[in-house]
Amino acid sequence: MSSKKANKIPKAAGTHKPDKTPETRKTQPKLHRLMVQICMLGIAVLVLEIFLFNAGSFGAQKISKDLVLTNYSGSAERIGDELSIIGNASITLEDIPLGAGALVLDIEQGDAEVRLPFQLTMSMTDDNFSTTQQNIRKIWTNAPGGKCVLSFQPYGQVRRLVLNFSSVDIPLTLHGIRVTGQVPFHFSILRFLLLFVIGSAVLAIRMYSLHRIRYDRHKTAHRIAVQVVAVVCASSMLLLTRPADKPADYDPHLDYVWDPYAATFKAFDLGQVYLDIPPDEKLAEFENVYDKDQRDASDAYYHWDYAYYDGHYYCYFGAAPVVAFYMPFYALSGGKMPPLSMACTFFAVLAALFLCEMLLAAVHLTVPRPNLLLLMGCMAGAVCVSGIGYEANTALRYNLPVLSGMCFLFLGLWLGFTALTRPQGIGRCLLLTGSGAALAFCAGSRPDLAMASLVLAPFFIGILLNKRMTIRSRIGQAGCFLIPVMAGACVLFAYNKARFGSPFDFGAGYQLTVSNIQANRMSVADLPYMLLHYFFQTPRARDTFPYFEPDFVVRWNYGHYSFSENAVAVLTYPMIVLGLFLVPFAGRRKNSYALHGVAAWQHNALLVLGVILPVVTAWAEFCMGGTAQRYVSDIMPLLVLVSVIAILRSAGMRQHSSRGYAGAWTAILVSMGIVWLLTIGVRDSSITRTCPYLYDTVRDMVMFWE
16 A cells, blocks of 8 residues: 555545435425526516506606686585585596596595495596597495595597596595596505415416425325315405404393394293294285285385294394304303304304315315315315305394204314324224214204205215224214214204194295295206296496406296395306316226225216206205395305316326316416405405405506506
């Protein structure tokens, strides 16, 4: 051995640079490229915000002139140099300089807990119409920031502008009106951030191929991701609260006629089944008290839409919300009664959460290795189109049983599907017991929704027919589910018997409402009209943003009276359309999987029942009730479930192209957009009261050219 080699001292460990692993060499360039692309995206969005979304703010006309508010009419009152407006008023503006293109209104709303949008219409005469006023702008607004901008494009000289204020429920103070050459520049930070975040997410997904990741419930990161979506969806329902509605001390001297559930609570507190609301004695003298014409022709006073039977008022809505929310709230709050809107929000939050968990359990049972991002998108889309948000947004007495029923239905299905994936033992029995109890509460809230629980039947039949289990085990599992169901049915039947003399009489036929419900009959001839109203009735156009709203359609050829309200049909939402279209493909033999010991025929039976049961429910509700959005909401849970399973199973096919994946996302996002636009388009709603400036913000972001 040479002396040089012998005297050579090795380098200390840690002093040399470690070789980069293949993963590190791949990750660093990707991260670098992603950061470069995100920076370029930020610049592009900034350019769009300045030069596209605010293009109307650039021009050669440098005009700024304060107009004199002297020509006004209606319920406008002059106070110094300002105008106070309430109700309807009109302001005429003249002496408009040549080249003007916008009005800036300085408006202040009065102090009020509730702010409702008012309508503002602008009409104009110019060198095109010299004397006839032409309407050129019509908006609903809450004047966020005390400003309201109206642009116009005259032909030649503007001769006159007329501003018409209507539906002003809260007093307005108009400090002044300024005319400008262009719309004032307004950099929307929210629009910039929204586009930037969405664009950055898309770039990251493409760079790291996140859209190809399959959901693995054994991975902590995947479980956290889907649970974050579930929590966000549930939390979004808090936007539908009504801050002005506060709990009040329970007063046994009040009849609570404005809240049938509080009135039912009082009845239970008094140990009786009828409401403590004394009816007019003249009602007992009617030949047919359920004939609205007879009631209107008399001077008898009656409470609208309560059940009247044998000299007493009853609430024909299910009593489960009273037991599940009003009673616990009273006990925990120290003797307070919750407002109806709070009860709606409570069940809406839980319904959204349980819907997401139910979908995860159903997908775990029926879809092998679903696409992770598509699963998350389906969860958010399902919450939107399910009808939960609509029911909570209006917060009426009719909506609470629907929300309560959805809450317990989704809970029951979640526990039922989860039980099927668990091994035999105490855990499965507890889940089955909880499922049965939840479905009993669903029937106690809204019996029509309880029909959806029949989708569990094929799986329970599979348990009973499973010869690998002992008879004792099969009977025990069936008993765990059926005992709470039967117990709930017995309580419900006893309650009906005590009220109306029959365990099967829920009291709907005794309503004092628009028509005699007892005249309604099941008819096959109504089936086509049901399909029209519940599945094909699209929104109608309206003249203000978002330019569509629920439609009110009456066909005069039913052969009988049929109740009709505004409604948006099921096939309005592309997500449901796509899901129902994919059901036959998702149920084909080569796409039928035997997971967790569940046979393929059971999966296919779930898809079939998920389509048939909503049709049967819709037919029954149309014949016995009519058309209303809450009736459409009754059939949405199963349609949402089936659509999600069909989309995920079809997206899992090997021959499924990237176009199909993009198409599924498009259907989901468009459906979500439709729902949210319909939601914020309702003038007096929960979201309007919670976020009074949301409508203006969304309108200004979307309709930037106005």
